Amino acid sequence: MGDNLKHRMVNALTWTTIDRFGQQIVQVVIGLVLARLLSPEDYGLIGMVMIFIALSSVLIDGGFGQALIRKENANQTDYSTIFFLNLGISIFLYTILFLLAPLIARFFKQPQLILVSRVLFIAIIFNALYFIQYVIIIKEVAFKILAKVNISSTFISGAIGIFLAIKGTGVWALVIQQISYHMFRLVLFYIYRQWRPILAFSFSVIKEFWTFSIHLLGTSVLNAIFNNIYSFLIGKFFPLKQVGYYAQANKLSETVNFSFQQIVMSATYPLLVQIQNEVDRFKRVYRKMVNSISIFIFPFLLTLITISRPLISILLTAKWAASVPFFQLLCLANLFSPFFGLNVSVLNSRGESRKSLQLELIKKSLIFLSIFICFFYGIITMLIGFVIANYIAYGASMFFIKKNLDYKFKQQFSDIFPTFTAAILVSALLFLIKALIPGHNPFILLLSQLAVASIIYVILLYIFEKENFQKVMIYRKKLFP
Numbered sequence: 001m002g003d004n005l006k007h008r009m010v011n012a013l014t015w016t017t018i019d020r021f022g023q024q025i026v027q028v029v030i031g032l033v034l035a036r037l038l039s040p041e042d043y044g045l046i047g048m049v050m051i052f053i054a055l056s057s058v059l060i061d062g063g064f065g066q067a068l069i070r071k072e073n074a075n076q077t078d079y080s081t082i083f084f085l086n087l088g089i090s091i092f093l094y095t096i097l098f099l100l101a102p103l104i105a106r107f108f109k110q111p112q113l114i115l116v117s118r119v120l121f122i123a124i125i126f127n128a129l130y131f132i133q134y135v136i137i138i139k140e141v142a143f144k145i146l147a148k149v150n151i152s153s154t155f156i157s158g159a160i161g162i163f164l165a166i167k168g169t170g171v172w173a174l175v176i177q178q179i180s181y182h183m184f185r186l187v188l189f190y191i192y193r194q195w196r197p198i199l200a201f202s203f204s205v206i207k208e209f210w211t212f213s214i215h216l217l218g219t220s221v222l223n224a225i226f227n228n229i230y231s232f233l234i235g236k237f238f239p240l241k242q243v244g245y246y247a248q249a250n251k252l253s254e255t256v257n258f259s260f261q262q263i264v265m266s267a268t269y270p271l272l273v274q275i276q277n278e279v280d281r282f283k284r285v286y287r288k289m290v291n292s293i294s295i296f297i298f299p300f301l302l303t304l305i306t307i308s309r310p311l312i313s314i315l316l317t318a319k320w321a322a323s324v325p326f327f328q329l330l331c332l333a334n335l336f337s338p339f340f341g342l343n344v345s346v347l348n349s350r351g352e353s354r355k356s357l358q359l360e361l362i363k364k365s366l367i368f369l370s371i372f373i374c375f376f377y378g379i380i381t382m383l384i385g386f387v388i389a390n391y392i393a394y395g396a397s398m399f400f401i402k403k404n405l406d407y408k409f410k411q412q413f414s415d416i417f418p419t420f421t422a423a424i425l426v427s428a429l430l431f432l433i434k435a436l437i438p439g440h441n442p443f444i445l446l447l448s449q450l451a452v453a454s455i456i457y458v459i460l461l462y463i464f465e466k467e468n469f470q471k472v473m474i475y476r477k478k479l480f481p
Helices: 003-037 040-061 064-070 076-108 113-120 123-139 143-166 171-192 203-237 240-274 279-315 318-333 337-349 353-377 379-405 409-436 442-464 466-479
Strands: none
Touching: 003 143, 003 171, 003 240, 040 076, 040 113, 040 123, 040 171, 040 203, 040 240, 064 076, 064 123, 064 203, 076 113, 076 123, 076 203, 113 171, 123 143, 123 171, 143 171, 203 240, 203 353, 203 379, 240 318, 279 318, 279 337, 279 379, 279 409, 279 442, 318 379, 337 353, 337 379, 353 379, 379 409, 409 442
């Protein structure tokens, strides 16, 4: 790996990590306060309509974001064309959803969703207004700016949400928090990257990007639907409180999963694009990424699953205890998601967006099949099916990578096996600690498990993965000099 590319990759991963974990820390603190102030029903109402927000955001992007990043000589006409296209789509979508709000409320049998959804959907237009600045920053690998924007917006909007929750506004605290987040992102993006569109719109630009973007759009639409389908189905067929429990568990899980996914996708895609035609070098870089990701994801998620009951009991109070099994299964389902996301990023960076769409179709078909088989047996069984579907989908992604990079299954397993085994051993010890602590005092149990997890994992990493241990220490010094 060239020194310049290596430096840029380390810098990108460092600032993307600061961004995601900075947001995560702020979101967790804000989420804990809001969860104590609000009810599961409040979260349930928001969870019911998030599928519409997610789908709208995907349709606004349309896959053109990655196409702009991939184009080496993108100009003002390219950026302005996509800006005006996205703005027009966002206004159209908001109008349609505004008119459909009464039907949405009737579908879920929640009359207050009419006004809630109409206000919440305003975020769709804000998203379109700052989309190009976001793309430019990603293209420039300026993740320091992105970190400032994201963390600041999360903090300010969260503070507003807490203030409104204290005032007793209920679900509106969550609605205004969402709207203000996108509003502050819009303002800050225009401050840090003062791009303005020119009066230009070219259909040839859309045609140029369309062949590549259509497959990404299909992938993103599938992701938006299936990432929110459980909230949608639970909202329709189960009590509102159950939607709230699932929404809270999913929010906590996604805080972790999305952080890792964004680190992988945002930091690696623009770098992999630069070496897309150097197969041997590409493969070496990819294997280093797999190995580095495994060092963080396996111990973190498996430890989180193990300590989830005392953790949620202490942080969210006992009223959210019913969300624990949902949270554990969602974390388990996402254990290999960063690797799946990296494999998708590899295919896209090599111009294989059609194959990445095929891969997503396989994954979504498996999830749909699991829902069809497990739905009538309850939420827990349905989530177990989700875990199995995700693992089979990751296996399919390994097959795609094997063909594209000649990266044999044996090599793929060998790159993640040591850290995965170490993480399993740590989790087993944590379960043993739970059995040994009398009375299961949540504070003592949690502190004991965290201390043992940290010490044992560091020891195992030092013994079996000295090179990776040194990398972690270097990375830690970069984050916390």
